[in-house]
Amino acid sequence: MKTYNLIIADDHKMFLDGLISILQEDKRYNILFTAKNGNNIIKYLEINSDTNVDMVITDISMPEMDGITLNKMIKEKFPAVKTLILSMHNDGDRIQKVIENDADGYILKNAEKSELLKAVETIFSGEKFFSESVKSAYMNKIISNKKEEQIKLTEREIDVIKLIAQEHTTQEIAEKLFLSKHTVESYRKTLIAKLNVRNLAGLTKYALKMGYIKN
Template sequence: MTTYNLIIADDHKMFIDGLMSILNDAPEFNVILTAKNGAQVVKYLDINGAADIHLLITDLTMPEVDGIELNNIVKERFTSLKTLVVSMHIDGTMIDTLIRNNVDGYVPKNAEKEELLEAIRSIVKGEKYFSSEIKKAYTDAMFASKKEKEISLTNREKEVLKLIAEEYTTQEIADELFLSKHTIESYRKNLISKLNVKNLAGLTKHAIKIGLLDD
């Protein structure tokens, strides 16, 4: 039977103890190091190398060196070592960052024992593994990002939006831009539709988001 050597990095002892208990029922896995943060892992790898280590299981939020930075270091300096993130944080942008930096898998901390073992076994055999919950968060984030990029405003629309956010009335905006009140009302309706918001408060939030109110 092939034995796979693992490292676990997590600053919560209860999680490490729970994972060790799960792995005790899987004799093909041998945990050679448990660490409280990424810095301890990097120090170990710098001294011992990663040639005999098959998988690093890491949390994301840890002191000194977090899971994202740890994954980056491993992928740059110890390219043979696989990485699996096990975290409570399910954020699409964070997942995208990890995928861009070649993480091998990601499962939430509330995953069932069977799925966690499936993820570990898949990755040590050279496959990628992302739980369905992680895949959904990632695709939702990418769709939202794509949709955001597709929304483009003309310079005039930006001018109207900025004045709306600064609480100008329709008549005041018309006077400021030398346009008719009817034209400004049309701009306002188009902006609400284009940005998919419900009211002027939503327009104001978008103006802040894209920096129109910055000094």
């Protein structure tokens, strides 16, 4: 019977203990090491480079080094090691990051025991495994990204949104750009409609996301 060496990273002890208990029911899985953050996992892999590690199962939200960074570093430094993300987060941004960094799987912490075991087994069979809700969130993120790519702002619209995001008043924007207050208001309404946001806070969030201003 082929056995596999696993490492687990999670800073919630109760969940970690439950995960260990589930995996140890299957005699094929040997838990080599557990840690509360990604730094300790990387150190272990570096120090024990002669030890065969088959998979790292990691949470995302952890102190010092999160699961997104940990997955990226493992794939860069130890490409033979499989990675499975096990997280409470189901937002497209995080999912996109780990998929772009070649994670082998992603399931949610509220998954059934059977799905966890299926994910591990599927990954060891050479395939990737993502739960249905994770795949759905990822596809929605891709669609959203494509829509954003299709939105083209004029240079003047970018000037206006930058100043709005920097909390300048309509009068101040008008003076800086040599426009009338009415024209600035028109730009503001156009930007809200064009970017499909609800208010000035939405415009500010978009400006930050696009790098027009620094956080």
